[in-house]
Amino acid sequence: MSAAWIDDVQWNADGLVPALAQDSESGEVLMLAWMNREALERTVESGEAVYWSRSRRCLWRKGETSGHVLRVKEIRLDCDADAILLRVESVAGIACHTGRRRCFFNRLEGEGAERRWAATDPVVGGSLANDA
Amino acid sequence: MSAAWIDDVQWNADGLVPALAQDSESGEVLMLAWMNREALERTVESGEAVYWSRSRRCLWRKGETSGHVLRVKEIRLDCDADAILLRVESVAGIACHTGRRRCFFNRLEGEGAERRWAATDPVVGGSLANDA
Numbered sequence: 694m695s696a697a698w699i700d701d702v703q704w705n706a707d708g709l710v711p712a713l714a715q716d717s718e719s720g721e722v723l724m725l726a727w728m729n730r731e732a733l734e735r736t737v738e739s740g741e742a743v744y745w746s747r748s749r750r751c752l753w754r755k756g757e758t759s760g761h762v763l764r765v766k767e768i769r770l771d772c773d774a775d776a777i778l779l780r781v782e783s784v785a786g787i788a789c790h791t792g793r794r795r796c797f798f799n800r801l802e803g804e805g806a807e808r809r810w811a812a813t814d815p816v817v818g819g820s821l822a823n824d825a
Numbered sequence: 826m827s828a829a830w831i832d833d834v835q836w837n838a839d840g841l842v843p844a845l846a847q848d849s850e851s852g853e854v855l856m857l858a859w860m861n862r863e864a865l866e867r868t869v870e871s872g873e874a875v876y877w878s879r880s881r882r883c884l885w886r887k888g889e890t891s892g893h894v895l896r897v898k899e900i901r902l903d904c905d906a907d908a909i910l911l912r913v914e915s916v917a918g919i920a921c922h923t924g925r926r927r928c929f930f931n932r933l934e935g936e937g938a939e940r941r942w943a944a945t946d947p948v949v950g951g952s953l954a955n956d957a
Binding site for chain 1: 828829830833843845847851852853854856857869899900901902903904905906908910921922923925928929930931932933938940941942
């Protein structure tokens with residue numbers, strides 16, 4: 694299957710685009726992962742986030758082993774057509790493989806030589822080596 | 826200047842990371858652009874978003890000609906340290922070079938052969954060929 698809407702996406706040299714997931718209720722940005730054409734097609738067809746794992750080089754249905762599924766409410770594309778925004782329901786309330794609500798749990802804090810990334814969010818569930 | 830916090834970032838093969846900007850008040854995801862080390866350092870030092878333009882191959886202080894500055898309230902890093910989230914104040918209320926509040930103004934709508942990206946957001950200000 695190929696369709697105009699999927700050809701509108703500006704895939705990079707590796708055939709990928711970055712895809713953000715945002716909680717559709719809280720507005721919290723949960724994670725950034727990557728999609729190829731098939732991942733985006735499967736996401737649209739299934740209504741659940743499917744990504745391309747760059748490290749494992751395979752399609753990856755988010756939550757397939759962990760149950761931490763992202764149910765897709767809306768799919769958006771940016772002005773340059775090279776980034777995707779999923780508005781999702783995080784079914785288990787955990788999007789990160791570390792067992793946190795979101796992956797963006799490190800905040801830049803301090804000044805000068807004291808500046809560092811500090812983890813601000815608690816672990817609320819079990820962690821997984823890979824975030825399937 | 827090199828510091829531990831900036832070495833913690835997992836820069837890609839081109840020395841870049843994707844950086845999201847999210848409105849700190851509304852929670853709206855405004856845009857995704859790219860940063861190299863210098864862009865991130867300048868963002869931290871100036872308190873305003875500075876990116877690396879992949880097309881023009883130069884640093885780009887967001888709003889330097891348009892006035893559409895993004896004032897940075899918080900900087901976050903994800904679990905893999907390869908994506909950045911800026912929580913910002915969009916000073917002019919316009920983040921997109923098309924003159925819209927945000928770049929993610931296209932929504933996937935319809936079914937089957939009718940599926941398409943539909944622009945959902947109004948243009949609220951002047952547009953610019955490049956979104957400086």
